[in-house]
Amino acid sequence: MTADDSPAYKRVLLKISGESFCHNGESGISMPEVTSIAEQIRDVMTSGVELAIVCGGGNILRGKDFAEVSDTIIPSTAHYMGMLATVINALALQDALETAGVPTRVQSAIRMEGVAEPFIRRRCIRHLEKGRVVILAAGTGSPFVTTDTAAALRAREIDASVVLKATKVDGIYSEDPVRNPHAIRYTEISYREVLDQNLQVMDAQAFHHCMEHRLPIVVFNYKRVGNIGRVISGDTIGTRVSANGSSDAQ
Numbered sequence: 001m002t003a004d005d006s007p008a009y010k011r012v013l014l015k016i017s018g019e020s021f022c023h024n025g026e027s028g029i030s031m032p033e034v035t036s037i038a039e040q041i042r043d044v045m046t047s048g049v050e051l052a053i054v055c056g057g058g059n060i061l062r063g064k065d066f067a068e069v070s071d072t073i074i075p076s077t078a079h080y081m082g083m084l085a086t087v088i089n090a091l092a093l094q095d096a097l098e099t100a101g102v103p104t105r106v107q108s109a110i111r112m113e114g115v116a117e118p119f120i121r122r123r124c125i126r127h128l129e130k131g132r133v134v135i136l137a138a139g140t141g142s143p144f145v146t147t148d149t150a151a152a153l154r155a156r157e158i159d160a161s162v163v164l165k166a167t168k169v170d171g172i173y174s175e176d177p178v179r180n181p182h183a184i185r186y187t188e189i190s191y192r193e194v195l196d197q198n199l200q201v202m203d204a205q206a207f208h209h210c211m212e213h214r215l216p217i218v219v220f221n222y223k224r225v226g227n228i229g230r231v232i233s234g235d236t237i238g239t240r241v242s243a244n245g246s247s248d249a250q
Contacts, residue, residue: 007049008234009162011128013155014051015148016166018058020222021089024168027059029092038096040228041133045102049232050128052158053135054151055093057085063143079143083110086147090137091115103132109141109150121157128158148206156213163215164231165202166222171239172199187236190245201241210241217241 020037022030044051058065063082067075087108094104105127108116117123119136127134139150148165155163174197175183191211194201201207201219210217220231220238230237 007047007232009049009160009232011050011158011160012052012162012164012232013151013158013160014053014164014166014228015151016053016055016093016222017147018056018060018062018085018089019168020056020059020166021092022059029059029089031092031096034092034096035100036225037222037228038093038100038102040222040225041097042100042102043226044229044232045131045133047229047232048131050131051133052124052128052154052160053093053133054147054154055086055089055135055137056147057082057089060085060088076143079145080110083138083141083143086139087112087116087137090135093135097133103130104135105132106135106137109136109138119154125158146203146206148202149209152202152206152209152215155215156209160215163210163217164228165217165219166228167219168221168223169219170221170224170237172201172219172241174199186239186245188240188242188245191241191243193245194241211243214243 021034022028061082063079067073067078090106094106097104106116107119107124109119111118116137124134136154139145139147140153151163171185172189173183173185177183201217218231218238218240220227222228227237
């Protein structure tokens with residue numbers, strides 16, 4: 001994406017899973033992986049798009065899973081621990097972006113003034129208007145709320161045009177493409193069709209927030225270099241979920 005490209009979406013909420021911060025099958029943080037994401041974002045910012053990012057934390061600790069295997073950590077504590085994991089990822093991404101020359105701010109739903117600003121809606125929007133990438137960490141600040149739901153809620157709060165869900169697959173399929181190589185990939189699909197076919201796009205609460213407010217979702221493979229820019233410029237990649245999806249398939 002170059003400075004001559006105009007974005008199809010003016011203000012974007014990009015959801016990046018915690019697994020994006022490490023190599024496949026590993027945990028922790030791999031800075032080459034983070035740097036690759038940062039370089040794609042740097043190229044996107046030349047177009048004038050306003051970009052907010054919600055990070056997951058599953059590469060470090062997923063609260064729900066940790067609560068299920070621990071006899072001594074209560075579930076709410078495990079979820080708070082997972083929220084703190086997203087802050088660690090946010091700080092890693094911030095440094096990678098600023099090394100690439102992209103101005104950023106980290107805003108946390110859990111107050112920790114030493115490392116991040118508190119999330120304040122109007123301040124977040126002002127940063128976006130000034131061309132800064134805002135990384136939104138710690139979910140919503142409440143336990144039992146996924147980062148998918150945090151992404152949907154933050155997108156609504158900042159009046160984003162779209163939620164981009166960056167994954168390691170190239171869209172939404174009729175079945176798991178790993179188990180069934182003949183599964184159909186959709187290019188366009190409606191919210192209702194996703195529900196009727198019980199397709200796993202986001203967690204149910206996040207999905208219903210987007211559906212209720214007609215907020216489009218695009219699921220795409222961020223691992224292909226340049227795809228973040230292609231999605232924002234309006235190229236047909238991945239799967240777009242909207243009120244008027246046409247069930248186009250490939």
